[in-house]
Amino acid sequence: MAGTGTGGDLNLTGGGNFMVRAGRERARRRSVGLAVAGAGVIAVGAGVLWPTVLSHRNTAYAGSSGGVIPIPSADASAAGSYWASRLSTTASPTAPKASGSAAAIINGGSALPNPTANGIGPSSSSGNQKAAFSAAAGSPMAVSSPLSGGAFSGVSQVGAMFSTSDGSISGQGHYCTGSVVNSPEGDIVVTAAHCVYDSSGVYTDIAFVPGYHDGQDPYGVWIPSAVIVPPQWASSSDPNYDVAFLVVHEEGSGTKIQDMVGGDDLGLTPGYTNLTQVVGYPESTEQPVSCTNYTAEFSDSSLTTPQLQFDCDNYPGGTSGGPFLQAVDSNTELGTVVGVIGGYEAGGDDPDVSYSVYFGDWVGSLYAQAESEG
Numbered sequence: 001m002a003g004t005g006t007g008g009d010l011n012l013t014g015g016g017n018f019m020v021r022a023g024r025e026r027a028r029r030r031s032v033g034l035a036v037a038g039a040g041v042i043a044v045g046a047g048v049l050w051p052t053v054l055s056h057r058n059t060a061y062a063g064s065s066g067g068v069i070p071i072p073s074a075d076a077s078a079a080g081s082y083w084a085s086r087l088s089t090t091a092s093p094t095a096p097k098a099s100g101s102a103a104a105i106i107n108g109g110s111a112l113p114n115p116t117a118n119g120i121g122p123s124s125s126s127g128n129q130k131a132a133f134s135a136a137a138g139s140p141m142a143v144s145s146p147l148s149g150g151a152f153s154g155v156s157q158v159g160a161m162f163s164t165s166d167g168s169i170s171g172q173g174h175y176c177t178g179s180v181v182n183s184p185e186g187d188i189v190v191t192a193a194h195c196v197y198d199s200s201g202v203y204t205d206i207a208f209v210p211g212y213h214d215g216q217d218p219y220g221v222w223i224p225s226a227v228i229v230p231p232q233w234a235s236s237s238d239p240n241y242d243v244a245f246l247v248v249h250e251e252g253s254g255t256k257i258q259d260m261v262g263g264d265d266l267g268l269t270p271g272y273t274n275l276t277q278v279v280g281y282p283e284s285t286e287q288p289v290s291c292t293n294y295t296a297e298f299s300d301s302s303l304t305t306p307q308l309q310f311d312c313d314n315y316p317g318g319t320s321g322g323p324f325l326q327a328v329d330s331n332t333e334l335g336t337v338v339g340v341i342g343g344y345e346a347g348g349d350d351p352d353v354s355y356s357v358y359f360g361d362w363v364g365s366l367y368a369q370a371e372s373e374g
Contacts, residue, residue, distance in 0.1 A: 066234035068369055069197075069227045075204035076223040080251045082164045083173065083207045087217040139330040141275050141292055149280070149289030149314035155333045156219060156261035158288065158323060159210035160281040161195060163203065177280045177288070177322040178208050178246065179337060181367070182265050185374025186258030188367070189222075190266075191321030192342030193233040193244040202227050208248055210261045214286045219260045222248040228370045230362070240304050242342035242357050245370035262334050264325060266367055268359050270308075270338035272297035277328050278310055278354065280319025280341060288322075289314055295324065298355060300344060308339045308356040315341065316351040324356050 144150070160174035176195035181188045189208055196203050208222045225248070230241035248257055277292040291312035298309035308324060315322070324339035339356025341347040348354045357363075 066229045066231035068373055069202045069229065071202070071204050071206075071224050071226060073225070076206070076225065077251055079162070079164050079205040079207045080221050080223040083162050083209065084217070084221045084251075086173075087209065087212075087221065088215055089217055089220070141277065141328055141330075143275070143293055144291045144312065147291060147293055147312050149278075149282075149291045149312055149319075151285065151287040151289055154211050154213045154288045155279060156211045157263055157334065158279045159189075159208050159219075160212040160288075160318075161191065161321065162207040162209060162221075164205040164207075174209070174212065174281055175283055175318060176320045177318065177341070179279070179321075179323040179340075180210060180257055180261055180263040181245070181337060182258065182263035183367075183371050183374060185371060186256030186263070187247050187249060187374045188263075188370050189224075189246040189248050189257070190323065190337060190340060190367075191244055191246065192340050192347065193229050193242045194237070194342060194346050195321045196227050196244050196246070197229045197234060199237070202229070206246070208246065210257065212281070213288070219257075220250050220253075222250050222257055224248050226370075226373045228366055228373070230366055239302060239343050239346070240357060241362075242346065243340060243359075243363055243366065245367060247370055247373045262332060264323065264335050264337040266359075266364070267326060267336040267338040268361060268364050270326065270336075270359060272306065272308060272358075274326050274338070276308075276310060276338070277325045277335070278312065278315070278322055278341065279325070280315055280322030282314075282316045283318030284316070285318075289319070291315075295339075298344065303344060305358050305360065307343050307358055310354045310356070311352065312354070313352040315348070315354050319354070320347050322354075 157180040159178055159180075161176040161178050162173045163175055164173070176191060178189045178191035178195070181190050196206065206224055206227075208224070209217045210219045210222070211217075224246040226246070228245040228247075230238075230243065232238040232241040233244070250257070272295060274295055275292065276295045277290060279288055279290045281288045291314075293310060293312050295308045295310050297306045299306045310324065320341050322341045323337040324341075325335040326338055328335035338359050341354045341356060343357040344355040347356075
């Protein structure tokens with residue numbers, strides 16, 4: 001069925017129009033638009049997917065001008081406690097991964113993210129230099145064969161996003177994907193805006209679990225103190241601005257998430273055709289998937305700027321927010337994030353084709369707002 005909402009949003013009627021996170025994220029890979037009246041149950045054919053849940057929204061920010069949106073500490077703590085009690089904690093590595101390894105080599109030693117000149121933009125190293133960097137850092141990236149998202153145990157800086165109010169059909173509770181971005185304060189996660197904000201406001205019951213797999217939280221459960229969304233997304237769910245940042249912490253701990261898991265550098269103006277690894281968490285499975293292929297330029301009349309297109313099978317609902325990674329070091333498994341699954345059709349109406357908004361300078365400005373909250 002063709003979607004009726006911008007970017008594949010799920011529309012519901014009955015007491016107002018609402019977009020329900022779990023249903024929409026399931027539908028976003030198919031662009032399903034549904035009209036449901038009365039008791040608020042999302043239905044496809046004769047099958048019931050999930051009850052409408054409209055709690056755990058900070059409705060004070062519905063239709064807001066975007067920017068930095070604080071998350072009530074009580075809601076965040078409740079989400080963190082809920083999932084910490086339900087997931088199995090496993091021992092963390094004895095030594096954290098180094099952050100910013102890609103930038104340190106390409107930029108001559110700078111370990112801090114430099115979004116305007118981080119070795120990915122048009123004035124950066126040539127393709128041959130990037131290939132030489134990748135080979136020097138470890139095994140060079142290569143196109144996957146077959147071109148399909150393959151399940152694996154995950155990487156530490158990429159994680160699943162959980163909700164207490166509406167999880168997946170199978171009950172895991174993870175509904176989107178996020179990844180840690182290298183920052184001076186070490187507490188920033190990037191994801192898709194449609195994973196954290198809809199017309200009813202910002203989601204307040206989010207928990208981020210880096211390295212999640214098989215019901216385990218090897219690096220703990222992290223909760224946001226603030227969500228940063230573009231004003232264009234907050235006002236109209238503009239698919240040209242489907243990116244958001246979270247400032248996160250672990251309850252009762254002063255440790256920074258980046259010190260635990262490392263972080264990918266933020267890359268702006270990356271160009272359109274680059275070898276890219278995409279990692280995401282299908283909501284119906286207990287492991288993430290990964291695939292590597294060249295991105296391409298995608299244009300549509302609904303877009304003010306062309307977006308990145310990534311062709312690899314098996315990126316269904318739940319993979320939204322998954323990072324587009326370039327120059328990945330096979331030793332540290334860290335690289336540079338140049339996009340997230342989202343944007344056109346909320347990331348794509350087919351699980352075999354994914355999209356990302358193009359990371360222009362405005363993403364760097366949004367990141368700076370998040371950094372100021374750290």
